[in-house]
Amino acid sequence: MKKIILLFYLIALPIFAQEEYTYNFKNSDSLDAYIERYELPFQEEDIYITKDFENSFRPYSESKFLRSPRIYVFNAEGQFLESINNITSEKKLANFKKIRKRPEKNEPSLDFWTSKIVHYKTGNDYEDPKNYDYTFVVNWDLIESEQTEQLIEIYSEWYNVLLRQKAKGENIQIILLNIDLQERWELSPYMRKFVLENVNRSWGE
Amino acid sequence: MKYLFIISFLFTACYSITAQNAVFKTNIQLMELEELKAEIFESEKEYKIAFIFDQFCLASRDIFPDLDKLYKNSTQKNFDLFVVTNNKEKKQQDLEDHLFYYGYEEPFYIIKDKPLLGFFKKTILNICDSCDYKEMGYSDFIVFNENNEVLVQTNYNQTKEEHISILKKYMQ
Numbered sequence A: 001m002k003k004i005i006l007l008f009y010l011i012a013l014p015i016f017a018q019e020e021y022t023y024n025f026k027n028s029d030s031l032d033a034y035i036e037r038y039e040l041p042f043q044e045e046d047i048y049i050t051k052d053f054e055n056s057f058r059p060y061s062e063s064k065f066l067r068s069p070r071i072y073v074f075n076a077e078g079q080f081l082e083s084i085n086n087i088t089s090e091k092k093l094a095n096f097k098k099i100r101k102r103p104e105k106n107e108p109s110l111d112f113w114t115s116k117i118v119h120y121k122t123g124n125d126y127e128d129p130k131n132y133d134y135t136f137v138v139n140w141d142l143i144e145s146e147q148t149e150q151l152i153e154i155y156s157e158w159y160n161v162l163l164r165q166k167a168k169g170e171n172i173q174i175i176l177l178n179i180d181l182q183e184r185w186e187l188s189p190y191m192r193k194f195v196l197e198n199v200n201r202s203w204g205e
Numbered sequence B: 001m002k003y004l005f006i007i008s009f010l011f012t013a014c015y016s017i018t019a020q021n022a023v024f025k026t027n028i029q030l031m032e033l034e035e036l037k038a039e040i041f042e043s044e045k046e047y048k049i050a051f052i053f054d055q056f057c058l059a060s061r062d063i064f065p066d067l068d069k070l071y072k073n074s075t076q077k078n079f080d081l082f083v084v085t086n087n088k089e090k091k092q093q094d095l096e097d098h099l100f101y102y103g104y105e106e107p108f109y110i111i112k113d114k115p116l117l118g119f120f121k122k123t124i125l126n127i128c129d130s131c132d133y134k135e136m137g138y139s140d141f142i143v144f145n146e147n148n149e150v151l152v153q154t155n156y157n158q159t160k161e162e163h164i165s166i167l168k169k170y171m172q
Helices: A002-012 A027-036 A054-060 A089-094 A108-114 A148-168 A190-205 B002-021 B032-043 B058-073 B088-100 B120-126 B158-172
Strands: A048-049 A070-075 A081-085 A117-118 A134-139 A172-178 B027-030 B047-053 B079-085 B106-112 B139-143 B151-152
Touching: A027 A081, A048 A054, A070 A089, A081 A089, A089 B088, A134 A148, A148 A172, A148 B088, A172 B027, B027 B032, B027 B088, B032 B079, B032 B106, B032 B120, B047 B058, B047 B120, B047 B158, B058 B088, B058 B158, B088 B106, B139 B158, B151 B158
Parallel strands: A048 A172, A134 A172, B027 B106, B047 B079, B079 B106
Antiparallel strands: A048 A117, A070 A081, A070 A134, B047 B139, B139 B151
16 A cells, blocks of 8 residues: 555656755755755745645645645635646736636545645644635745756745735735655654655656 | 834834835836837936847846846946837736736836837837847847937847846946
């Protein structure tokens, strides 16, 4: 079963080929260091990670919701509308009228996904009783590669334009979901080794 | 001293919250070519820069983030910038979205009487009759001095780095 989980995970991970990169587990310090190093404009309160491996990361990895860089948009009812990539982002994030209105069928709701994430520092569950017109889940990770500069630009552009929309009065919520492997999951030494070996072997191929 | 520190802290905190929540506004003006020429020539700044821009041109998109940094970081403000776009009047919303997405605050100009053909020839010759419009492309620019004499006319054979280095000189 675990091998199947990992297979899904490997398929779902972003493909920015780089042979030198070695995956490892991340924690709030490594996230902070990355944000500081690349001067990402991220605000701490918007940053979340997956809660655990089995019940949180696994369902993400089995879905299409673990790609990066990607934004997943949900409407006021928490229904999934569409995903935005760096090709469509300018059109859709600058002008919400261009976001798809009809929800995609048979997709889990926002509540389903947010029940699986926690704040990256406090570890507190995601809780926001306020109703938003749109929720934007911005997936990002800490990959270091030849494309890092380009990725940093994309993350910054996306977050900044959403902040501008907020400042303009749009009733939106932004969740910066870091999709890396997390120390906070507290996997057994055997599982940590197993996960890393499989992830890194796959990336070397 | 303690109160001074508290006041100073509150002031800084308030300023930072205001800055974060400041509403961003684009700056797009619609005008006829003659009006644009008057606007440039009536400016009393030391340097007047007319930059030719196309939202969908890779060269324009490539250079503009650097130009934007120069614009936002300029301290002396000894220049006026006129970003002349080839957007049609009815495509103003597209330009609006583009500027909003990238946070560009520079003054952009849409030409009301934009010709169907020969945008370059008519626009450039209108504001600079001595300029060689055939040598210019999108992301090229003309720098005038306060007497409206041409100081620099760039051309499409120049690199982005050359353009930036010229802009640095005038956008102080």
